[in-house]
Amino acid sequence: MTSAERPHAPARPKAAWIPAGVEHVDATTVVRTERVTPGMCGPNSLFAARLGDWTWDAVTAATGTDVYDARGEDGSPVYLSFSYFRIHGSRVLHPLSLGFGDRIRVVSGVFGEGSESVLTLHRVRRDDGSAPRPLDPVAFHTEPDPGDLRVENFNRWIARGREGSNKGLVRAAPVGFSHHHLPVVPREFSPRLAYAHARDNGTFLDGPPEGHDAVVTGFTVDYPVEASRDLNGVGLLYFASYFAMLDWALLRLWAHLGRGEREFRDRAVLDQRICYLGNADADTTIRITLILWRNTADPSEERIEAVLHDLGRDTALAVAELKVAGGKPGR
């Protein structure tokens, strides 16, 4: 829907609370400058976790709904869950290239995706002191800058216990959630395309990636979900834990290929995306199945496909894909 076609586009409601250090660039775009701390970087899920917090902050600022304390009509909590998460970098800037003390500038734009969903795009750059540029959703996709880390978060409101329910039509968005004023991205850039493809096909790919050879297929590891480690503050499997599970599986794949822990830590994660399909109980075991493709033109570049499967419920929990560089070919 174009803005012109909208029945009404009210002004952005005033946010009940805006996080310290977050400033509006315009009504639906915010900027923040961060210093990288030990709690937000490293070869694990910490940076993804922080990005998720910044998404909740941006949506709070752009919609006026306090995402951290959102409630449905019956007064029960509703959550802005992660459905699709992509971190797209380059050899110049990728999540593992961030170190203690680095200063980064994060511009976050919030876009309308309907009554139950929202899209947040983050452009993360090393802070060079320049004024933040507006976030154009088309340029975001078509004019990538190697100095940018481009993050897409497609989130959907869920009420606990109703996720995946097919009984009737029930809204999960919180009371007062305002989305009509949000700009929209052109359909060809909708996160729903990748999300639906992965959900329906169990992969982001349309087939074997061109110019790649399959090096490992059907490598599986079983990950026991730990209440002491993997759950968030409301008892759900934390979205960032999926990143940690993938790394956990990847490290074992590295070992299977004869690579060491140093090579694992030295890899560059050029692109990573996850389609979230469900949540899991604390006592479940998740089977992670990996396929590794190697670029024939540049053997240092590899693509890994992953499917996370809840063995207890026999359901797919997530589909993921990574593009990495620097992994020494062990075979």
Place this chain on the structure above:
Amino acid sequence: MTARARIEEVVTETVLDILPGLDKDRVRGRAHLRDLGADSVDRVEIIVGLLDRLAIQEPLASFADLPDIDALTDLLHELLDERSGR
């Protein structure tokens, strides 16, 4: 353009907003939203989007058991007729 044709157009556009990978020609007739790939959240978004665009106030429950796109279009047409007092 007839009122029904206009509603069909709005239904197609709204469905494509939520299912952007869908071939436009599939949004018609006997297809159920589920058959088109809409999960439960997608279906809520489609119905809420239609109610917003057509400025109709109607409980979501009225749309829960509709068998296909035709039935959805018929119901919207009926609700608009009621609203205009015809």
